[in-house]
Amino acid sequence: MPETVAKIAVDNAAFYFDKPFSYKIPPALREEVAPGARVTVPFGRGNKRRSGLVLEFCQEEDTSRCKEIASVYDRELCENEELFKLVFYLRETTFCTYYDAAKAILPAGVGITIKEYFLLREELLPPALTPRQQSAVEALRARRGRLLCADLLAAAGWKPDARELRELLECGALERDYQNRRRYGGDQITWAKAIPFTGKLTPKQKAVYDWLCTREEGATLKELLYQTGVGRTVVDNLKKKGALALFEQESYREVFDVAGREDPGGVVLTPAQAAVYDPLSAAMAKRAYGCSLLYGVTGSGKTLVFIKLIENALRLGKQAILLVPEIALTPQVITRFKTLFGERVAVLHSGLSVGERASEYRRIKEGKADIVIGTRSAVFAPLRNIGIIILDEEQEGSYHSDSSPKYHARDVARFRAKYHAAQLVLASATPSVLTFSAAKRGEIALYQLPERYSGNALPQVELVDMKAELASGNTFEISRPLARQIQLAVGAGHQVILLINRRGYNTTAVCSSCGAVARCKHCDIPLTYHRQNGRLVCHYCGYSVELTGRCDNCGDSHLRLLGAGTQKVEDQLELLFPEARILRMDTDTTVSKDSHRAFLQAFAGGEYDILVGTQMVAKGLDFPNVTLVGVLGIDHVLGGQSYRSFERCFSLVTQVVGRGGRGAQSGRAVIQTFDPQNRVLGLASRQDYDAFFAEEMQARKYLLYPPFCDLCLIGLTGAKRERCIEAGRALMEILQRLAQGNYRGVPLRLMGPTPFLVERVSDKYRYKIIVKCKNNRTFRALLREAIAALAQQVSLRDVAVGVDFHPDNEI
Incomplete structure (x- = not known):
């Protein structure tokens, strides 16, 4: 008779090996096991306990070789059909494993740690023991007959597959035991x-x-x-x-509390804002999926439109998700929405503790919150009746996940909006070229807010030539024109924001004698000097070393510190403006919990005169008393090696310039550059996005970059450079063979294998193959077949293969 078995995908599986395995369902677990459940199962020859995800049930005639499910520890995805379907969508479109997809969807901390123990059965010990077996037994006796697997192996000097260990297991003197520890709860x-x-x-x-x-x-x-x-x-x-x-x-505490309440009905839209709100609210009422771009200049009042759209969703009995790209943006946004909607607002982002995320997740799941605000991962919030999803600053790269699954929040939001027949609104003052071209082609609706809500003009912009500053003897990072404007602004009781998109004190340490650069010993990247701890730090792997002033290459003591980061700019500001109150915001100063909120509240409350920081201060923030914005070190963004470098530079400058002059006073901006005639900077200073878009489209069409094709990066990572290159060449041959065979006609352009911009990270070499393609099911099937064929070459299995369809930083 056929028997019902569960098809289960296990954790820690390579993509080529990620497939359903059949397991029997014990009678005691039949009520708990269901598609979407996460379980523990014995896996492999040693029956080591692994986590797994139940994908489906099926009937099998011969189940004699099937093992049994050991336990069920999680049923979150059983209770939400949409999120369970999202597992399959992510695996299909991002080339992650089933289990990695489930982990991305569920909040951090939901899961278990499986502890493996050995138990001693004294009565079954053989009469004669080898010295190592005796050591193992003594270690067990010292711990009352129960010891962690790793500790026993260390005590006996065994490897996991040691013959002497197998002998004790086979005679029953040792017995495996497992303990599941939930990682869910307080932080x-x-x-x-x-x-x-x-x-x-x-x-x-x-x-x-x-x-x-x-x-x-x-x-x-x-x-x-x-x-x-x-x-x-x-x-x-x-x-x-x-x-x-x-x-x-x-460290658990209330996620976000605000004093006072306002009525969202008190928010009044201008005619221009109402022209955006009316058609979107009408579409929401019709329960028809729609995607649109809200393109409005900085300070045009996009947030007010968001408030009214979300209020309309609640009125219709629906729910809403509002995504922002940076944790730094969430305090102001959350304060505004909590003031208007109170406890109906939930917050999800990586800055919350595990306990806080668990609490917010439960509130959302139980229907106690209808509005979810957060960064990228909030797109997975377990809402059941979504009416609208909004991506603010939709052009930002932080909406793309760099770890598996390498999804883009925009794609997940589109999937969810279609499932719920909801509205998806992409909003920005500087939309991505990809999104704006889709709007121009009529694929998505386009709404515009061309003027500032306050009626104020955009800030006046001055470009300062840093070559002239150096020639005149100014070695500070702050030019004299910018210093004059800071003095005037602070003297008038106004505030200043300065952007320098590099943290640390100096960016490189160079030997004057031999020219060697101090580099990380684990990564191919220069170390950055941090004055706060007096060390050279790697911003990739975290390795650090004390700054001795002596060159590791030649031993000379003429080590020079070059470049500048936020710490150095802060020091120079203190020298130039000793009376000014200066606040620095970067990933070094915002390590502690709630630091973003505390800093921004302090600045908004007038406790500081100057805010200097990385790009976290460049977007979305609204401080009416800021009348001056300065941009430092923009040339390294402009000269980046990505095909999106110009787009990023234009966006960053436009966004940060837009932080000024949002109150009663007019604003000014000073952009420091070694290339003041640069076309992109000129367009950004005038906030002329339409002209920039037209020029960028011409260049991309000529060079064949998105939106005129799709891009796919195939990453190859391994401990040996030669093996990565060998695997890359083998995969190139496979792709070319498939494209000339069963997949003839699939458009492909292959480049590589070449090293990543940073070839080695954490002692792993990284190579890439770039594919210009059409990202559809047929191409993904070709790619899946190619990766499977590469995995058949056993000698290359130590090279990990990953796929990324949004490789903006590497092309």
Whole structure:
């Protein structure tokens, strides 16, 4: 008789090996196992416990070789058909595994850690034991007969497949046991505190101990590692010696609370805003899917349109998602919406603790929140009746995930909007060329807000030639024209925003004698000097080393620090304007929880005169008292190696210039550049997007870049450079063979294999193949077949293959 089995995809599977495996359903679990459930199963020869996702049920005649499901630990996707379908969509379109797709959809912290133990059965021990077996038994006896698998292997000096271990398992003297620990719930932060200690310490341990002694209340482990530049092992050894204590502290708190309430009905739209709102609200009422672009200049009042559209969705009994590209933008947006809609607003972004995310997720799932605001991952919020999804600043690259699954929030939002017959609104003052071209072709609706809501003119823009500044002897990062404008603005009681899109103090350390650049020993990238901790830091893998002033290559002491980041600009501002109150915002200063909110509230409250930061200060922020904006170091964005470099530069300059003059006072902007005649900067300073778009389209058509084709990056990662190149060449041959065979007629242009812009990261080499193609089912089938064929070459399986259809930074 046929038996019902569950088809399950397991965790940690390579893409080529990601397929459903058949498992029996134990009678005790029949009520719990369903498509979408996450389970634990024995897998492989050693029956090691793995997490898995139930994909479907099917009937099989012979189930004699099928293993049984061990446990069910999660049913979140069983309860939401749409999100379960999204698993298959993500796997099909992003080339991730089933399980990785499920992990992306569910909030961080929802899941389990599987602990594997060995149990000792004394009565079944054989009479004679080898020395290593005896060591294992003694280790088990010391822990009352139960020991973690890794600890037992270490005690006996065994590998996981050791013959002596198999013998004890086969005779029953050892027995495997598993414990599932849920990672769901409150958030814990690890703290360290010094303990009086007079014993002997290594130099690194003493440096850590001395620093920690200066902190009476202790410090978070994350801060301790950053400030001292050591690894976790040093801290653990200090704990073993009794020099410090590590403890967990609960950090759960209310996600976001605001004082006071307003009636959303009090928001009044201008005629131009109403011309956008009316057709979109009418389409929402008809329950018809639609996608549109809201293209409005900076300060045109797009947020007011969002408020009225979301209010309309609630009136129709529907729900809404509002996405913003940066965590830094969420405090102002959330404050506004919480003031208007109160507890109906939920917040989802990576800055929340695990407990907070769990709490917000439950509120959304239980229908206690109808509006979800957040960054990229909020697009997966478990709403069941969506009426509208809004992507603000839709052109931003942060909507694309760099880790598997490599999805774009715009694509997921489109999938969900179609499922719910909802409206998808893409909004920006500088839309992506891809989106604006779709609107121009009539594929999506186009709505425009060409004037500022306040009626104020856009800021006057001045381009400063930094070559002339250097020639006149000014070696500061702040030009004299900008310094004069800062003095005038601060003197008048106004505020200033300065953008420099590099963090750290100096960007490179170069030897004057041999010309060698201080580089990360794990990545092919220069180290950046951070004055805050006195170290050279890798912004890719986190490796850091103390700045000694001596060259590692030749030993000379003539090490020069070049370039500038936010820390150096902050220092120079303090020298130039000693009376000014200066606030720096970058990923180094916003490490602690709620720091974005605290900083922005302080700036909005007038506690600071000058805000200097990376691109997190460039977009979406609304400070009426800001009358001056300065842009520093824009040339490295303009000269980037991506085909979108001009687009990014135009967007960044336009956005940051638009932060000024939003209140009663008119605004000014100063852009510092070594190329003041540059066409892109000129267009950005005038905020002439239409002219920029026309020129960019001509260039992309000539060079064959999106929107005139689709791009696919196939990444090859491995420990050996030669093996990556070999795998790349083999895959190129396979792709060419398939394109000339069963997939004849599929348009392809292949380039590679070539190294990534940063060839080595965390001791892994990275190569790429670029494919200009038409991203459709046929091409994806070709690519899937090619990757499977490459996996048949066993000698190349140590090279990981990944696919990215939004490789903006590498082309």
